[in-house]
Amino acid sequence: MVSRRAFLSGAAASVGGSLAGPAWASAPERSLRPLVRPDGFLARTIPDAADIIARADLGGRVGFAVADATTGEMLEVGHPLYGLPPASVAKAVTTAYALDRLGPGYRFRTRLVSDGVLADGRLDGDLWLIGSGDPLFDTDALAGMARSLADFGVREVTGQLRLATDALPTIYQIDPGQLPHAGYNPSISSMNLNFNRVHFEWTRENGDYTVTMQARSASYSPGVQTSRMVIEDRDYPVYTYEDTEARDEWTVARGALGNGGARWLPTRRPAAYMAEVFQTIARSYGIVLDGPAFSEGAPTDAAVLVEHVSEPLEDILRGMMLWSTNLTAEVVGLLATQAGGVRPATLAESGAEMAAWMEERLGARTPHFVDHSGLGVDSRIRPQDMTRALVSAGPNGLLRNLMKDIPMRDASGNPVADHPLSVVAKTGTLNFVSTLAGYVRLPTGRDLAFAIFCADLDRRAALTEAQMERPPGGRSYNGRAKRLQQALIERWGVIHA
Structure with missing residues (x-):
C-alpha cells in the first residue's frame, strides 16, 4: 500500500x-x-x-x-x-x-450503536445508525447490518431508531441546472443508500400500469414510501418533482411510458430513505423500530453493536x-x-x-x-x-x-x-x-x-x-x-x- x-x-x-x-x-x-x-x-x-x-x-x-x-x-x-x-x-x-x-487505505464505517442496556434480547434505550458517507453503501449492506443486529441478540428496542447525520453536510443536489429526474444528480449526505437513487419500474397490463418504487440492490428490493410516483394524462413534461414534508412526490406522463420499463430516480431525503429501508428489513428479523429521529451526533459513550466497513x-x-x-x-x-x-x-x-x-x-x-x-x-x-x-x-x-x-x-x-x-x-x-x-x-x-x-x-x-x-x-x-x-x-x- x-x-x-x-x-x-x-x-x-x-x-x-x-x-x-x-x-x-x-x-x-x-x-x-x-x-x-x-x-x-x-x-x-x-x-x-x-x-x-x-x-x-x-x-x-x-x-x-x-x-x-x-x-x-x-x-x-x-x-x-x-x-x-x-x-x-x-x-x-x-x-x-x-x-x-x-x-x-481510508475506509468508510457505518455503525449501529447504543448507550442502552441489552438484556435477554431487549435493548433498553435508543438504537443509533451512524453514517460515514459511504458512497457504495446499498440495501444489501444495510440488510447485512440488520441480520448482524439480530445475530447479536437484539429482539426488541424500547427507544427509537435515531440517525446521526453529522459526518457530512446534507446537500440537496449536485447541480441545480440538471433535469429533476437525472439519477446522476442525487442528494449528498452522511447517509447514502444505492447512490441515493430509487428504482422506479412500471409494467402495463390490460391497458393499465402497475408502478413500484424500490430500494433495489442485488438481493433485496424493498418498497419505499419516502418516494411516490403518480401517472398523469399528459405527454410533457415527462417527469415533475415536488419536495413535500412527507416524501418526494413524482409524476410521470402516461404518454411517455410505453409498455413498460424502469429507471433510477434521485432521492432528496437520503437519511429518511435509509431509515425507512432499515426499519423494513429489521422488521423481517422481528425487530420493530419506532421513529426515526434525526440528530447530528450519537452519544460519545455509545457501544458499537454492528459495523460495516467499506473497501479501501x-x-x-x-x-x-x-x-x-x-x-x-x-x-x-x-x-x-x-x-x-x-x-x-x-x-x-x-x-x-x-x-x-x-x-x-x-x-x-x-x-x-x-x-x-x-x-x-x-x-x-x-x-x-x-x-x-x-x-x-x-x-x-x-x-x-x-x-x-x-x-x-x-x-x-x-x-x-x-x-x-x-x-x-x-x-x-x-x-x-x-x-x-x-x-x-x-x-x-x-x-x-x-x-x-x-x-x-x-x-x-x-x-x-x-x-x-x-x-x-x-x-x-x-x-x-x-x-x-x-x-x-x-x-x-x-x-x-
Whole structure:
C-alpha cells in the first residue's frame, strides 16, 4: 500500500525541483520549439494540430496541452491557458485530492450503536445508525447490518431508531441546472443508500400500469414510501418533482411510458430513505423500530453493536474513475476538505478548497471548481494545468493506475487490437462539452501526459429544458470531439516517439 503522499512524488522532483518550475512558466498558445518530425513520406502525412481541430468543426473552443510525463517538458499546446469546463475529468483532480488528504487505505464505517442496556434480547434505550458517507453503501449492506443486529441478540428496542447525520453536510443536489429526474444528480449526505437513487419500474397490463418504487440492490428490493410516483394524462413534461414534508412526490406522463420499463430516480431525503429501508428489513428479523429521529451526533459513550466497513479508498476511487459516479466524487471531495480542517456547507465551498489545494500542491493557476464531480458546467481548468497535474502525479503513479484504458479506434470507430499506443485517461462529457486527460505510452516506452478540452458553451446555453436530455446535434458533437481527441493522440504518438 502506498502512502497518502507517495503518488504525488512521481516526477515532481525532476521538474526543476519545484511543482511550479520554469518548464511551465508562461506557455505560449503554440509551441515555441520546432516540432520533431519523422523523415520522409510519413512526415508529410501527419496533419498539424490546428488542421485536426479545424476539420472537427466543433465550434466553441478547443484547448490542449501535451508534455513529457517524466521531465515535464511541454511538447505542444493549443489555447493552453484558457480555462474550460473539465466535466468528469475533474474526478481525476478529486482522486488526487482524496488520496493526498485521506490516504489510499481510508475506509468508510457505518455503525449501529447504543448507550442502552441489552438484556435477554431487549435493548433498553435508543438504537443509533451512524453514517460515514459511504458512497457504495446499498440495501444489501444495510440488510447485512440488520441480520448482524439480530445475530447479536437484539429482539426488541424500547427507544427509537435515531440517525446521526453529522459526518457530512446534507446537500440537496449536485447541480441545480440538471433535469429533476437525472439519477446522476442525487442528494449528498452522511447517509447514502444505492447512490441515493430509487428504482422506479412500471409494467402495463390490460391497458393499465402497475408502478413500484424500490430500494433495489442485488438481493433485496424493498418498497419505499419516502418516494411516490403518480401517472398523469399528459405527454410533457415527462417527469415533475415536488419536495413535500412527507416524501418526494413524482409524476410521470402516461404518454411517455410505453409498455413498460424502469429507471433510477434521485432521492432528496437520503437519511429518511435509509431509515425507512432499515426499519423494513429489521422488521423481517422481528425487530420493530419506532421513529426515526434525526440528530447530528450519537452519544460519545455509545457501544458499537454492528459495523460495516467499506473497501479501501483506492478501490473505491478505481470504480469511480471507471464508472464516473458523481456521488462518490462529491463524498470523497467533501471528506478531503474536512480532513484539511475546513467544514464546508456547500459543494462550491469545498470546490474552492480543492482549487486552493491544486494551486499549492500541483502549481495550477486559477482553477475553479463548483463541485468535485465536474457535473457543474461552471468549473474551469486550463489544459496546461491539467497536464501539469498529471506530470506531478507521475507516469507510473497511483493516479495513472486508477485510470481506465482508452482504446484507440479506426476510422469506423472500432477498437484497434494491439495498437502501438497505450492510453489510460479520464473522460468527461456534458452537453456540448467533451474532455479527455491522461497518459500515452509510446512504443519506445516514452510517456506523455495530456489534456484535451472541447466546449461549445454558447450552443449549450441555448438549449431549452425540453432539449437537455437529448440535445439536437449533441451526439454528433460528442462523436466529432472524440475523433479529434484520438487524432491528436495519434499525432503525438508519431512525432514524439
